[in-house]
Amino acid sequence: MMNKSMTLKQLNAFSTVARFGSFAEACEYLHISQPALSISVKNLEDVVGGRLFYRTTRALVLTPEGKVFLNSARRLLLDAESSLGEIKNLFGLSRGLLNIAVMPSFASANLAKYIQNFKSECPAVNIKIFDVVAEEAIEMVRLERAELAITFEPSELDDLSFEPLFTDEFVAALPTGHILLENQNVSWEQLTRFPFIALQKPSNIRYLIEQSLATVGGNISVEIEANQLLTIVTLIAKGLGVSAMPQIYANNIVQSGIEYRPLVIPTVTRNIGIITKKRAPLSKSAEQFIKTLCGGFVD
Numbered sequence: 001m002m003n004k005s006m007t008l009k010q011l012n013a014f015s016t017v018a019r020f021g022s023f024a025e026a027c028e029y030l031h032i033s034q035p036a037l038s039i040s041v042k043n044l045e046d047v048v049g050g051r052l053f054y055r056t057t058r059a060l061v062l063t064p065e066g067k068v069f070l071n072s073a074r075r076l077l078l079d080a081e082s083s084l085g086e087i088k089n090l091f092g093l094s095r096g097l098l099n100i101a102v103m104p105s106f107a108s109a110n111l112a113k114y115i116q117n118f119k120s121e122c123p124a125v126n127i128k129i130f131d132v133v134a135e136e137a138i139e140m141v142r143l144e145r146a147e148l149a150i151t152f153e154p155s156e157l158d159d160l161s162f163e164p165l166f167t168d169e170f171v172a173a174l175p176t177g178h179i180l181l182e183n184q185n186v187s188w189e190q191l192t193r194f195p196f197i198a199l200q201k202p203s204n205i206r207y208l209i210e211q212s213l214a215t216v217g218g219n220i221s222v223e224i225e226a227n228q229l230l231t232i233v234t235l236i237a238k239g240l241g242v243s244a245m246p247q248i249y250a251n252n253i254v255q256s257g258i259e260y261r262p263l264v265i266p267t268v269t270r271n272i273g274i275i276t277k278k279r280a281p282l283s284k285s286a287e288q289f290i291k292t293l294c295g296g297f298v299d
Contacts, residue, residue: 006047008080011073013040014052018070021060096125098285101137101146105229105249106272111150118292125285134204141275147286149275150293152204164273165293170209171250171260173243175236180261187265188218188244195223195241197232209244212268233258248272 016026017037027034045052052066062070102111107129115127130137130146137149141160153162172186180186180194192213198220199206213219224241226232230253232243237257250260274290276282282290 004043004047006044008077010040010044010047011077013037014044015070015073015077017041017053017060018062018066023060096122096283096285097128098125098283098289099128099130099146100286100289101130101132101140101149101151103134103137103149103151104131105246106150107131108230108253109248109251114289114292118289121292122285122288125288135202138275141277144277144280147276147282148290151272151275153271153273154275159278161276161278162271162273163276163290163294164271166272167269168246168248168272170244170263170268171247172263173233173236173245173250173258173260175239175242176257176259178242178259180242181259183261185264186261188213188216188263189265191242191244191263192218192220196220197224197226197235197241197243198222199229199232200225200227205246208268208270212266216266229253244268246270 013026013030016030017023020026020029023034023037027037030037041052048065048069050065051063052069053060054063055061108131111129115129118125118127130140132140134151137146137151138154138160140146141149150165152168153164154160172180172191174180174186178194180190183190198209201207209220224235226235229245229249232245233253235241236243244263245260247260254260274293276286276290
């Protein structure tokens with residue numbers, strides 16, 4: 001025998017009849033015919049296993065079981081209405097939470113203006129930003145701890161999708177007054193003559209630099225290693241060495257004590273874009289944020 005399930009339509013019919021104490025008045029309120037209303041109530045009684053109403057000579061009255069069930073029915077209807085309102089708010093971007101993972105160089109340099117643009121369109125959506133190294137940002141998308149990541153294009157996508165935003169170049173980061181600032185461009189061979197400060201492994205920036213230098217038979221002799229680009233900037237400003245960093249970051253950290261020049265021979269570039277997980281549907285909030293990002297790089 002097939003199990004029957006009650007529906008919101010049945011609960012609403014039962015609750016409305018109980019409210020008015022009359023099938024006729026309930027029909028008028030719900031704008032349905034009396035046979036249709038009677039069928040809904042009868043089907044609900046079949047589901048719960050007994051009568052919910054009985055008739056007296058003067059009125060339609062709830063059975064004792066009906067009185068108990070009425071409270072539950074009303075609570076279920078309220079929960080359903082609340083849930084419907086909540087999901088409509090999510091789809092309408094009136095509410096929501098967006099988790100994004102962003103590599104520090106982009107987070108410190110470019111992210112704020114896109115957050116500002118997004119919040120102007122979707123002010124009620126809360127955003128949680130994980131400014132983590134590129135490798136961790138990618139892993140957070142894989143583990144679905146973040147809906148999207150903004151980082152460089154990984155060598156292996158596997159279960160991920162990559163949408164490019166722009167191409168970034170590496171520049172030579174130098175302390176004020178450094179002799180290499182006399183040049184319009186700095187070659188890697190020139191840069192690596194000086195004490196070099198680098199990100200610690202397994203940073204992909206570090207690997208990209210080493211791989212690019214290997215193509216022209218070059219290498220770096222690292223004297224100081226750090227975990228964050230901001231730390232490297234501070235060390236350079238104190239005259240403790242030179243480094244190479246993404247131009248996207250260098251554009252926003254030029255300050256007293258540090259300057260940069262384009263790096264050539266070889267020119268090291270990387271694509272920066274949006275990482276999402278394949279076959280994982282995005283929330284409306286994430287879709288809108290991606291539109292905001294892509295719109296900012298149209299040119």
